[in-house]
Amino acid sequence: MMKPLLTHFYKCIAIAACLYLSIQHASAQMENDGIMIPKNYICAGPMFSTSSWTNYWEGTYKRNNGNIGKVTTNMYSFMATYGITNDLIVTAGVPYITSTASAGTLHDQKGIQDLSVNLKWRAYKLKTDKGTLSLFASVTGSIPLSNYEADFLPLALGSHSKNVTGRVVIDYNYGKVFFTGSGAYTNRSNITIDRNSYYTTELIYSNQVELPNMSDYNFRAGYRSKYLIVEGVADISTSLGGFDIRKNDMPFPSNRMNMSSVGGNIRYRLKSFYGLEFSAGDDYVVAGRNVGQSNMIHGGLTYIFGIIKKKTVQDKDSFKN
């Protein structure tokens, strides 16, 4: 019934996945944005997000539920990015999650969720007097770090699958205005649950569950300068399979979880303390299927530093990347 935590956190990770900075420019870098970090730099820091919902979609039927009330999920994570080259960066993140329902009797959940590692490659860059066009390709892998109970929706910490996401990003900027669009495909492994039979649209006698793969389209546009990024974001995430929660049934990891969200982010780099960056944002689900209509607020703090003294900063104008 809930917001597909996986997707949500994934996005969060992306948002949190800070980093970047050349010597002069700080900004969060994400898997689905057009921002990079130079070679031999590390950008790292903590991130926090809190997400909650009261209404959810049972299939396409929108309702609330007095037996769960408001579901709140908090995520505390740590992210780090490293510039392998000026055009290839690696980002890793680990979240700790708590999940509670305000009503009903269900026990809350907490624990370390999944390690995610993203490699992002700037494959192409064209600078003209009409702006800069860049093309990125990225791959993200995630793997559960603890044995959390995936079959405990809506409070489960995640889907407990091993995922691989491939994404293509196009970024265009003209002056301080930018537009970024991307599309991704996520392959999700089967998961093992604690029971040995379950009903989807038929009764399956196995502890293995096949999760639907997912697609995601992300669009962002706004203002990007040396010290400040302000952007609007729209995201459409779709399960490529799965089944609907039936009226008053329990949710299940292989439900068809779709959601469309809109949001905004702001990132600000201090001039007085070089390398330090703050980010904050909000993300609201406007439409969905078998997910909660969540609103997520997030914030983060990152710091960038070089690990080799002899700097090879080729691209100081990082926001414009």
Add this chain to the structure above:
Amino acid sequence: MKKLVRNTIAILSIAVIASSFSSCRKEVISRVDLYPSLTPTNLDLNADTWKPVLVTDPTVFTVAAPDATTSPAYVADLNEIKGYQRSLTDGQRAIIKYWSAGAVLRWNEIMRELVAKYNIAPYQNPDGTYPAPSSTNPFAYPLFPFSNPPYAARAFAYVSAAEYDALVTAYHFKNQYNRAAPYKVDTTIKALIPKSDLPSYPSEDAVVAGAAVEMMKLLFPTEVDYIEQKAQEQQQYRIMAGANTRSEWNAGFSLGTQVADIFAARARTDKAGKAIGTPTYWTQLQTQTAAKGEIYWVSLESPKRPPMLPLFTKVTPFLFDTLTVVSLRPGPPHLTHSAEFAADQKEVLYYSQHATRENEALVAFWADGIGTYTPPGHWNAIAADEFVKQHYSEVRWARNFALLNMAEMDAAIVCWDTKYYYFNPRPTQMNDQIKTLTGIPNFPSYSSGHSNFSAAAATVLTYLLPDRGTKFTDMAQQAALSRLYGAIHTRQDIEVGLTTGAEVGQYAVQRAQSDGAGLGN
């Protein structure tokens, strides 16, 4: 350029890692699809002497004498088989493989699936009341039935017992007519399943199908189309496989239907239809409990839902009479104001606050809550996995499922009697700090339904399969403990439930000891 090459290599290696991830993705195989073809080690040819549940005299049923093997009708039947066997499609071979595991087994699985499908509590009305499913208007929301644990236990019992009686009756006619299988009469017909010396008129598969379909029309009226489609498929299987002629099937199906009608008549008058109670009765349960100075059960759902089937206790049992139901009722739980009660609640709170991953797994494995085949269905699944290894005849499959499921239904009756006699609160009602590791059921706490069902089932299965030792009683213990670890029940709830369930199970064992079937094999 060098950089481009290096980056390309990096991306390629990522792609390789990615593809190794995606190889984790495999088609999920149901273990029931791997069951082998049924090859009974003993045909149980004397099953016509076994004691049926309701049938008293097999000769009251109509089974016409089979056509002579030289008759044009029989020859036409054989030609139908030959026609199929000339060009079987992969789909038809898959149907043969599926059904060859056994008729009683597959119909039991179909039942489990329907129970899971219909095990969803109705959604509330806008005014906070709840609609109830109606057998007279089954297609209106909420669809009929809500196959909760008592409903499921009763449904399994009726279908299993009807199949058993139908098979015992069929054996009477099989032995009377002693017709050989088609592949024995005409050697050009292939047997696409293991050959059998069991007389094939009337068809044992058809008898099971006839009984199951007739009962399930009553129990799952919105699924008639699906049920009949399954029976059609099974009929085609018997003919394609060379196991039965069409006339053998028809005779069996008709007999199964006739026998099931006796069970359907019983089901219509067994008082299950009134088990939901009335608002007056729901209130009376509260006042009579309060009059005893006890805290009464209150629904923990929002909006508050009426208690589940409070008058299921009045349903007519299979293994004993209604007076025995009362005599099997355990003594009262700890008084809600007693120190013992408080100590029990404290232990539940401890497990709620110290939920280990192992406990979560145990709770989830045995939860059998909304959208599942319920605890009785779980024990049917456990039994089926074991029975498959025994290579039973169809009639012994049916007899053993009938014993198991009559015990489950009667355990439901006795357990529900206990629950509503004492109307005892759930731990979470007493202390809202007690959070549960699975959904909390909407009926009183004492005694534990899971424990009653599991102990009754384990008692029957341990008798039927003595070489399994303590396997089933160990499982019943685990099922019961899962309710304590899940913070659903107190220790007293589960201990008393296990004792009462085992007592009910003994009635099935007594029946098994004297029904003429013996242990078999």
